[in-house]
Amino acid sequence: MKKYNNILVVVDQTQDHQPALSRAVHLASKSSGVKITVFLAIYDFSYEMTSMLSAEERQAMRRGVVVQREEWLKDIIRPYQNEGNDIDVLVVWHNRPYEAIIAEVFSSHHDLLIKATHEHDKIGSVIFTPTDWHLLRKCPCPVLMVKDHSWPDNGKILACVNLAADSETHDALNDAIVNEAQSIADILGAEVNLLNAYPATPVNVTIELPEFDPASYSDAVRGHHLISMKALRHKHSIAEEQTLVVEGLPEDVIPKVAEELDAELVILGTTGRTGLSAVFIGNTAEHTIDSLNCDLLALKPEGYVSPLAPNID
Template sequence: MFTCTKILAVTDPTLDQQSSLLRALRIAEKTNAQIILFSCIYDKSYDMTAVLTSDERFNMKQALVEHEKLKLAALVNELNCDANVDVVVTWYKKLHEAVIDTCHEYKCDLIVKATKKHGMLSSSLFTPSDWHIVRNSSVNVMLVKSHEWPQKGTVVSSIGVLAKDDEHNSLSDKVAETAHGLSKLLNATLHFANSFAGAPLHIAVEVPNFTPEVYNKSVQNRHTKKVLELAETYKVATDNVHVLEGLPEDIIPEVCQKYKADLLVIGSVGRTGFSAALLGNTAELIIDAVECDTMIVK
């Protein structure tokens, strides 16, 4: 069962529709969670100390914060929702730091944030702030697009198996459990998707009596057995279990597209230090490639 008590819905002043609030409301309807409707604003003219006096800077800051609060309050009233929604506006330069700090301060257990295309020539949906939030958050993060969730949609869960460390194996179980809970919450069909690496081509030439087809089938069977065990636990139909050869950043988006996923559930182990500054780990490559919403399980 998917549960959460407090959702941090991060707004984007540049978007006409606040998809993060709409998704948070949908979840709150089922879980009775409280929503913290959050906006982080900053005006660069605030730094123009040579032009503005300290009083003028303070008054400008207060006026902009109050204006944003009124705007969000009006949005909540316009939606005429029954959920418990509190509006919080922070004045801060770095969005991702404000989001993480606010999530911690209000003890939220889910962050919901909208994403968008950055321009006609950009293929990426996500900003550096999105990635920083995903990497540094200690709670689950949902990145949402501008489409509507249907009444009976499709949830795809990216399932990793046969990991060599307990952390990733534990994460796979948590991802499956979260995906199952969300599919029940949204009355959606659940799919489990997994990929495996086939035999390198050069091995067939260099190693006598090596048969790539036999090797690949053996690896696929091992992966399939593990995924089917999870599927049985969470009552996922056998026809909705997909174990395919290839890289996960290729296979998972293909499964999402084929079955018209509305939500992908994927796990991500938090990183720190130098590795946290690098883009391109498997989870991020998958997230950036899919067209649906994504729940990142931490």
């Protein structure tokens, strides 16, 4: 059974309550030897614009702010440390938090990144910040975005797989998603459910080809996905009643099923696209999460190389 040994927790300096830290401690309580690093990147442009001060004086002012935040974090983690948890704090001065976070992931070989998301008051969905988007796309380790709620015992995990693509990369990512779900389920005593969304019959095809039979086409597509799901659940020893194959777009199906199951966690893969391909093609994760009302764990494909990976000569 896999476990997380080296967890990086990104805190929100505007809040005293830290859901990400609570989630990390909860995971650590289920295993032994888990190290947690509480991380904060801070920056204040006004300290860089104070021309009346020397470089040394500006550096001293920045250091004073860092020390102040370190003491604040030490107060937050002290109750958890008193319970026996291995927790350190790290505060850095950096104007791009996501770059500082990913640099720390590489530097200290963290195997899980946990960060809290913002909850929309009206509909309860997750609201992601620009830093969140960068982390989902570029962080090399699994990224867990959490909301301010507890993970119940004997809860449900929804593992979202893509059975439409026939490639070794997608097959490997599907296996990784299911393995990750089963590992977390073992830790938490949760139930794993598999979900695959398949596309509906394109409307333009039925218009342009009068002889086209949409019902037969839809049955064939569904049959293919059911067969692929059967093979996947057999491979991972998952009961048939814990698998779902649903027609529709993933960004519509995943939040709906997660709500129906009352899932505490959704796990899916993200390709890590950046630049124009992210704008025009996008990722399932990015299309889904704005409507998701639970925690999200995003995984990268095997062999993914972050654009922020350090150069090694």
